[in-house]
Amino acid sequence: MRISFPPHIAIVPAVRNFVSRVMVNKGYSDRDGFRVETIVDEICNNAVQYGSSDKGHNVTLRVKVDWGKVEIDAENVSSVDEKDRLKKHMESLKSDVPLQGDSTRGRGLALVKMLASEMTAETTDTGTMVHVTKLKEE
């Protein structure tokens, strides 16, 4: 499925709920549905937060649900500066430093990394794309 939506945080809950329901309808457990809901929420929030808010610069979410895994892409339109910020953030996530401290700021993608089987990010001609693979667990 492909969902394109304006870059507003208020739209993300409906998107994440929809994807989670599709997962459960496709035979995934409620627990897996919840984990995918969290992944979709965090990567979409990230795409909105670091993307352009200009009219027409939609966030695009692609979800492919197979029998044993789900693949998720979230792509935004963003400036060169924001692309660099994402790149640096992804580099920082490569170290296996445990999450500590009293702030969760910037931890959305760290949470996704822990929930996902695989996570990568790349810059495109117009913005950034985060790709996540999540294997069926239960």
Added chain:
Amino acid sequence: MESQIELKCEAVKGKNEAQVIRFVGDLDATNVQTVLEKICNLFSEGKIHIVADFAKLRYVNSTGLGILLHLSKSAKEKSGSFKIANVNENVFEIVEIIGATSLLEIYDTVEEAITSLK
């Protein structure tokens, strides 16, 4: 289209500075500000011991957890406390992954959380 969250406040018998808040719904980036303002208002009214009942909190994300940690810190700065009870297993997994189990006071039941109040 923001997520629905309802906060139901209840007094705690014999503890004037305490309040139980029952969270109903989803806590995320779309409603953290509302939650923050409501609980900060309680702090201002002298309700510095908060017991948050999560029995009906279905979902929390990293932004929501950030606010919970902020509230916990604020309560401690006021010589109060912010305790959480009845966390469902999905929400607890997120709290655990973020590494917040050692930063938040988590109890199995509201009664246990209330008993722990000084």
